[in-house]
Amino acid sequence: xxxxxxxxxxxxxxxxxxxxxxxxxxxxxxxxxxxxxxxxxxxxxxxxxxxxxxxxxxxxxxxxxxxxxxxxxxxxxxxxxxxxxxxxxxxxxxxxxxxxxxxxxxxxxxxxxxxxxxxxxxxxxxxxxxxxxxxxxxxxxxxxxxxxxxxxxxxxxxxxxxxxxxxxxxxxxxxxxxxxxxxxxxxxxxxxxxxxxxxxxxxxxxxxxxxxxxxxxxxxxxxxxxxxxxxxxxxxxxxxxxxxxxxxxxxxxxxxxxxxxxxxxxxxxxxxxxxxxxxxxxxxxxxx
Numbered sequence: 001x002x003x004x005x006x007x008x009x010x011x012x013x014x015x016x017x018x019x020x021x022x023x024x025x026x027x028x029x030x031x032x033x034x035x036x037x038x039x040x041x042x043x044x045x046x047x048x049x050x051x052x053x054x055x056x057x058x059x060x061x062x063x064x065x066x067x068x069x070x071x072x073x074x075x076x077x078x079x080x081x082x083x084x085x086x087x088x089x090x091x092x093x094x095x096x097x098x099x100x101x102x103x104x105x106x107x108x109x110x111x112x113x114x115x116x117x118x119x120x121x122x123x124x125x126x127x128x129x130x131x132x133x134x135x136x137x138x139x140x141x142x143x144x145x146x147x148x149x150x151x152x153x154x155x156x157x158x159x160x161x162x163x164x165x166x167x168x169x170x171x172x173x174x175x176x177x178x179x180x181x182x183x184x185x186x187x188x189x190x191x192x193x194x195x196x197x198x199x200x201x202x203x204x205x206x207x208x209x210x211x212x213x214x215x216x217x218x219x220x221x222x223x224x225x226x227x228x229x230x231x232x233x234x235x236x237x238x239x240x241x242x243x244x245x246x247x248x249x250x251x252x253x254x255x256x257x258x259x260x261x262x263x264x265x266x267x268x269x270x271x272x273x274x275x276x277x278x279x280x281x282x283x284x285x286x287x288x
Contacts, residue, residue, distance in 0.1 A: 004258070005265040006283045007051035007080060007239070008044050012271035013037050014057045034066045036271075041073050043273055047280045051151060053080040053212075053241075053267045061144035068147075078151040080239075080267075082190055082212075083141035084159065131174045138178050150185045152210055157190040164197055169204045176209060188212060188239070192221055195228045198235050208236040210264065217257035220245035230261065239265040251282035259286040 013036075041052070054060055067074050142153070155175045163171035172189070179187035188210040191197045201208045219226030221242050240263050243254045251268075258266060266283065270276040 004263050004287050005051060006049055006280065006287070007053050007265050007267040008041065008049050009241070009267045009269035010052070010054045010057070011269040013040075013269075014055065014059055034063055037063060038066065038071055038073065040270060040273070040276060041067075041077065042071070044270060044276050044280065045073065045076050047276070048284075049280065050077060051080055051265070052077045053082065053239075055156075056081055056083045056085040056141040056144070058085075064144055064148060074148055078149045079145060080152050080154065080188075081142065081145055081150060082154040082156050084137045084156060085141065130168075130170060134171060134174050135178050138175065139182075142183065150183070152186045152188040153179045153183065154188040154190050154210075154212055157192050160189045160191045160197065161193055164191070164193060164200050167200075169206070172201070172204070172206060176206070186210065190241075193223050194238075195224065195232045198232045202235075210237040210239060212239040212241050212267070214242035215240035215258060215261070215263065216243050216245040216249055216254055218245050218249060220248065233261050233263070237264045239263070239267060241267050243268055251279045252285070255282050255286045 064074075155172075159171065162168075175189075176187040179185055186209065189197065190212040192214060194211065194213040197211065197213075198208060213229070214221040215229065215238070216222070219229075222229045238261075240258055243249075243258060243266055244251065245254075255266070268279050268283075270279055
């Protein structure tokens with residue numbers, strides 16, 4: 001039995017549901033008030049959960065600000081950001097135009113920091129330099145998190161799998177190097193194509209970083225199959241996501257299955273005390 005760490009996921013807080021946008025909206029309405037998020041963070045921290053996997057959702061900067069003033073949780077949690085949150089760029093540009101949208105997105109940084117990012121992005125755009133543009137997005141996305149403890153910074157599966165599909169080694173290398181060199185933090189990749197990504201990284205001679213990918217007993221979002229994903233698990237450090245298969249698998253069943261593998265961590269979204277208690281109790285049964 002391999003001992004793992006349980007991480008809190010942010011999907012229920014920010015209205016993400018892998019099966020239904022309507023269900024996601026209803027979940028979010030109940031749980032995305034900052035006080036509710038902080039209450040759950042306190043509750044799970046008291047039960048031993050010390051890591052928080054977060055997308056760089058627009059709400060994140062408000063949560064960080066609230067945590068600074070209303071609790072001591074920033075000292076107790078390590079954050080695992082996933083970036084970029086592409087939807088925020090699209091929605092801000094549609095709402096306020098490109099200039100106004102970028103100004104709001106950059107609002108968390110200092111004047112000098114903003115100028116540096118804008119100049120870097122402008123040069124990348126003019127030269128059509130993918131590396132410069134990606135570095136700019138990374139710097140923008142991490143602005144709200146400059147004061148929090150970061151364990152691993154992950155590249156979102158949308159961009160990871162796009163780079164994988166197009167064979168864009170530069171995207172992966174640029175992300176990994178930027179995170180290591182400029183932020184002194186471990187880089188990671190999120191993917192829904194775990195075996196293909198491992199093979200791609202091996203062929204490109206890139207040191208395989210921590211990978212966050214789907215693992216659950218019914219093979220939900222495990223591409224091309226559960227068996228193929230299981231075969232690759234010893235080749236890298238893995239954080240399992242979608243472990244409850246969008247609610248189709250109970251925590252006990254999932255954690256019994258996951259206990260067979262050498263996973264590093266497991267991330268689960270927990271939006272109520274009842275769900276957190278059930279999840280953490282089941283997790284501890286197989287990871288005590």
